[in-house]
Amino acid sequence: MSQPTIESILQEKRLFQPNPEFSQHAHIKSLDEYQQIYEKAKADPQAFWAELAETELDWFQKWDTVLDWQPPFAKWFVNGKINISHNCLDRHLTTWRKNKAALIWEGEPGDSRTLTYAQLHREVCQMANVFKQLGVQKGDRIGIYMPMIPEAAIAMLACARIGAAHTVIFGGFSAEALKDRLVDAQAKLVVTADGGFRKDTIVPLKPQVDKAIADNGAPSVENVLVVQRTKQQVNMEPGRDHWWHDLQAGASANCPPEPMDSEDMLFILYTSGTTGKPKGVVHTTGGYNLYSHITLKWAFDLQETDVYWCTADVGWITGHSYIVYGPLSNGATTLMYEGAPRASNPGCFWDVIEKHGVTIFYTAPTAIRAFIKMGEHHPKARNLASLRLLGTVGEPINPEAWMWYYRIIGGERCPIVDTWWQTETGGFMITPLPGATATKPGSATLPFPGILADIVDLDGNPVPHNEGGYLVVRHPWPGMMRTVYGDPDRFRRTYWEHIAPKDGQYLYFAGDGARCDEDGYFWVMGRVDDVVNVSGHRLGTMEVESALVSHPAVAEAAVVGKPDDLKGEDIVAFVTLEGNQKPSEELASALKQHVVKEIGAIARPGEIRFTDSLPKTRSGKIMRRLLRNLASGQELAGDTSTLEDRTVLDKLRGGA
Ligand code: PRX
Numbered sequence: 001m002s003q004p005t006i007e008s009i010l011q012e013k014r015l016f017q018p019n020p021e022f023s024q025h026a027h028i029k030s031l032d033e034y035q036q037i038y039e040k041a042k043a044d045p046q047a048f049w050a051e052l053a054e055t056e057l058d059w060f061q062k063w064d065t066v067l068d069w070q071p072p073f074a075k076w077f078v079n080g081k082i083n084i085s086h087n088c089l090d091r092h093l094t095t096w097r098k099n100k101a102a103l104i105w106e107g108e109p110g111d112s113r114t115l116t117y118a119q120l121h122r123e124v125c126q127m128a129n130v131f132k133q134l135g136v137q138k139g140d141r142i143g144i145y146m147p148m149i150p151e152a153a154i155a156m157l158a159c160a161r162i163g164a165a166h167t168v169i170f171g172g173f174s175a176e177a178l179k180d181r182l183v184d185a186q187a188k189l190v191v192t193a194d195g196g197f198r199k200d201t202i203v204p205l206k207p208q209v210d211k212a213i214a215d216n217g218a219p220s221v222e223n224v225l226v227v228q229r230t231k232q233q234v235n236m237e238p239g240r241d242h243w244w245h246d247l248q249a250g251a252s253a254n255c256p257p258e259p260m261d262s263e264d265m266l267f268i269l270y271t272s273g274t275t276g277k278p279k280g281v282v283h284t285t286g287g288y289n290l291y292s293h294i295t296l297k298w299a300f301d302l303q304e305t306d307v308y309w310c311t312a313d314v315g316w317i318t319g320h321s322y323i324v325y326g327p328l329s330n331g332a333t334t335l336m337y338e339g340a341p342r343a344s345n346p347g348c349f350w351d352v353i354e355k356h357g358v359t360i361f362y363t364a365p366t367a368i369r370a371f372i373k374m375g376e377h378h379p380k381a382r383n384l385a386s387l388r389l390l391g392t393v394g395e396p397i398n399p400e401a402w403m404w405y406y407r408i409i410g411g412e413r414c415p416i417v418d419t420w421w422q423t424e425t426g427g428f429m430i431t432p433l434p435g436a437t438a439t440k441p442g443s444a445t446l447p448f449p450g451i452l453a454d455i456v457d458l459d460g461n462p463v464p465h466n467e468g469g470y471l472v473v474r475h476p477w478p479g480m481m482r483t484v485y486g487d488p489d490r491f492r493r494t495y496w497e498h499i500a501p502k503d504g505q506y507l508y509f510a511g512d513g514a515r516c517d518e519d520g521y522f523w524v525m526g527r528v529d530d531v532v533n534v535s536g537h538r539l540g541t542m543e544v545e546s547a548l549v550s551h552p553a554v555a556e557a558a559v560v561g562k563p564d565d566l567k568g569e570d571i572v573a574f575v576t577l578e579g580n581q582k583p584s585e586e587l588a589s590a591l592k593q594h595v596v597k598e599i600g601a602i603a604r605p606g607e608i609r610f611t612d613s614l615p616k617t618r619s620g621k622i623m624r625r626l627l628r629n630l631a632s633g634q635e636l637a638g639d640t641s642t643l644e645d646r647t648v649l650d651k652l653r654g655g656a
Contacts, residue, residue: 012399016406016439018415022388026301026435034436034449041450045475048450053077053290053478056297057329058091060259063286067476071506072496073483074476075263076287083257084266084289085128085161088328089121090257101333104307105150106352108197108339115150117331120157123150123248125255127158130247134223136189138163138258141268143187143221144314145169145178145205147196148338151227151244152314153324155191160266160285163258167268167280170315171196171203173600175211181270182218184280185485191244193227194234199342206234262286268485269317271423272540273494274530280485281317281423288321288426289329291479295427295448296326299417300360300389301434307386309335309352310362316537317423318393321479322362326427341370347378354382361409362391364536368401369566376408384409389434391417394536395568396524402441420444420524423538424495424510426479429453430522443521450477455516460502463515468525471514472499472507480508530624532561532569537602539571541624544605547598548573551591553581558614558622559605562631570606572631574614574652583610607631615648627652 023029028037041048046066053059053066063080092098102117115123136142142164146152152168159166167185169178182190190213195204206226213221226234227244236243266285270278296302308327312318314336327334335356341348349371353361371379390410392402397418406416415434421427429451430444437445447453452474455463463469484491499507511529514522527533530541541559548557556576561569575591577583588608596604609631615623623643629635630652643649 012440012442014399014441016415016441018435018438019413022301022415023435025303026433027298028301028433028436031436031438034433034446037449038447042452045450045477049076049290049478052294053080053286056293057082057087057286057290059286063262069476071501072492072508073488074480076284076476076478077262080262080286081259082262082286082289083161083260084285084325084329085124085157086257087289087293088157088160088325089117089124092117092331093121095331097331100331102328103150103153104333104335104356106335106337106339106356107149108200108337113150120154120328122253123154124157124161125253126248126251127154128161128255129251130225130244131158131162131164131189132255133247133251134189134225134242136162136164139264140164140189141185141187142166143169143178143182143185143190145171145173145190145192145209146227146314147171147193147198147203147205147229148313148336149193149196149227149229150336151191151193153336156267156314156320156324157328161255161257163260163264165265165267167270168315168320169270170313170600171205172313172315172602174597175208176598177600178208179212179217180278181280182212182221184270185268186220187218188220189223189225190221191225191227193229194232195230197230197338199340200344202230202232204232204234210235260285263482265482267320269320269423271317272531272538272543274540275542278540278543279487279490279494281481282483282485283426283479284482287478287480289325291427291477292321292326293329295431295479296322296332297330298433299419299428299431299448300362300391302327302330302332302360304331306359307333307335307357308360308362309337309356309358310391311337311349311364311367312362312393317426318362321427341367341374346374347382350379350382350384353384353387357386359386360389360391361387362393364394365392365397365401366394366535366566366568368392368397368405371409372401372404373566376404379408384411387411387414389417390414391419393419393421395533396526397442399441406441415439416441418442418444420512420522422510424481425473425477426481429473429477430524440521443517443523445521447522450475453522454507455514455522456499456502456507458499460500460507465518466515468513468515470499470509470528471512471522471524472509474505474507476508532559532571534561534569534571534602535567539599539603543599544571544573544595544603547595547603548575548591550598551594553577553587554591555579556614558624558627560624560628560631562606562628564606571603572607572609572627573605574609574611574627576611576613611652613645613648613651615652616644618644
């Protein structure tokens with residue numbers, strides 16, 4: 001942890017009351033109702049969650065214990081039997097939803113597809129049978145490395161159906177990053193595509209898989225299943241590589257869902273932390289199903305007729321909880337878009353909203369800032385009247401972006417639901433309930449019922465209103481991560497030991513600083529650990545440093561974030577070179593490219609600064625706080641007395 005005190009400077013006074021007409025039809029209709037539910041959940045969290053689990057989900061067998069809490073390890077709905085693909089598909093088939101659109105998909109080149117619940121069920125069952133035919137068994141892991149096409153969701157649901165855990169690897173990750181994740185998860189099968197369409201180019205995926213598993217790089221991988229999307233020529237290794245459409249053609253559409261234990265692993269999702277190696281966040285079945293379901297239903301006030309679009313990629317937790325599992329478990333219509341705003345069509349998002357009559361739109365502040373730059377004439381040229389609710393996630397939203405979103409996209413009629421949560425939390429933690437909560441631009445507002453959030457100091461003592469501190473959660477919740485895959489000790493160290501347990505109570509802390517105002521509203525200020533948030537994507541500074549140091553010219557590297565108008569934060573890398581190397585523009589670009597190769601384009605440093613040495617403490621720890629000040633052009637604040645060599649700072653200031 002790098003900051004002993006956290007200073008909060010944002011003061012935002014505007015307040016937006018829920019629209020009475022919206023509230024009237026909402027699931028949660030007033031602040032009073034929210035407060036009642038919140039208090040009830042606080043008084044008896046287990047009874048609260050048990051009642052929801054009973055009413056909102058189908059169980060093959062009921063649990064016998066709601067929560068088994070051996071801090072920091074939680075088990076929810078112990079001995080309950082459930083299958084999330086059953087809750088997302090089968091249970092809707094016996095209702096009128098059978099022929100309702102489950103998934104509306106829009107490809108970037110303009111092709112589109114709609115799958116009803118019955119059709120999606122059929123394809124999921126077929127793929128589940130294909131997986132079995134390829135030797136996948138309950139408990140195995142499957143890597144999914146896909147563009148944003150329906151088959152990505154189908155593959156996830158097919159895994160869940162047979163009890164194999166998926167690990168979805170974002171399609172923008174490099175072959176190296178893919179390999180690390182496949183190896184850590186010991187994936188038996190990789191599901192991929194020849195490539196995908198994004199920003200008017202073809203993003204090749206199968207060649208990256210080939211690279212990742214070449215020379216026995218990921219020895220656990222036995223088979224590769226390839227969706228034909230772009231029709232580019234790809235290498236198909238006989239016996240190992242199979243076309244999705246070939247195997248689907250011969251597969252039965254009858255595949256009953258495997259009754260899973262509530263605590264069986266549903267998926268692993270890798271996320272960055274403070275060490276060089278990404279951690280595999282483990283989510284399990286029953287609690288995650290309930291949590292992604294109910295948070296979406298209440299916070300986005302999901303109604304039967306909604307067309308709901310979340311612009312995230314399935315490779316991130318937002319795609320898992322709020323493109324696939326949450327919406328489908330609720331029987332909603334979820335929209336998936338392959339492409340991104342691009343020079344040839346900066347207004348493509350607004351086209352999609354108009355074409356499909358999207359009612360709920362969920363995106364990230366970095367995207368909103370990009371829309372502002374592109375100009376309001378794009379959204380204004382489209383009919384966005386179908387929208388009734390807007391959501392945001394990924395980083396603190398600056399009030400100007402919030403106001404623009406509210407005025408230009410929402411037509412001053414749509415509530416904005418700013419959802420604070422993390423890969424680790426499985427679903428929304430702090431969020432308005434749009435029929436109940438008045439919103440303040442820039443605040444994620446109040447905790448979801450059942451979530452006991454607080455702001456504390458390092459000793460676990462609550463801090464007064466409007467004073468910065470560490471955002472913690474006091475009681476386990478069903479959607480929480482269960483462990484770090486293969487490393488329970490790291491789970492304990494990372495999330496439960498930074499803040500001392502207080503009066504025997506463990507506090508969950510995952511790295512954000514925040515303050516709470518006099519109305520109890522939470523204002524998240526950002527990460528306080530060695531994690532940068534670039535365009536809403538979490539990157540560990542150590543990860544980027546390891547990538548840089550793996551280049552032969554680099555002796556040492558220190559990576560920090562600096563504020564960026566568009567991306568929120570950008571990466572600045574301070575690099576010292578091996579003795580025989582000279583700084584140059586070419587070397588700087590080569591190093592950026594090297595990071596792209598090691599991790600992926602999302603981690604490309606915006607700036608490389610060569611330096612003779614890095615500021616370190618006497619014990620050899622790099623003083624990133626000083627580098628952060630330097631990178632953002634600020635005065636060097638705080639204590640520098642622990643610095644080993646004071647001349648280093650002068651050299652760095654001089655732009656060495
Ligand atoms: O710093 C917080 C920021 O994103 C981090 C979680 O990143 P990740 O696990 O990749 O999940 C992103 C999508 C859930 C948090 O620790 N963050 C996320 N949402 C918000 C946010 N910061 C402020 N406001 C938010 N609404």
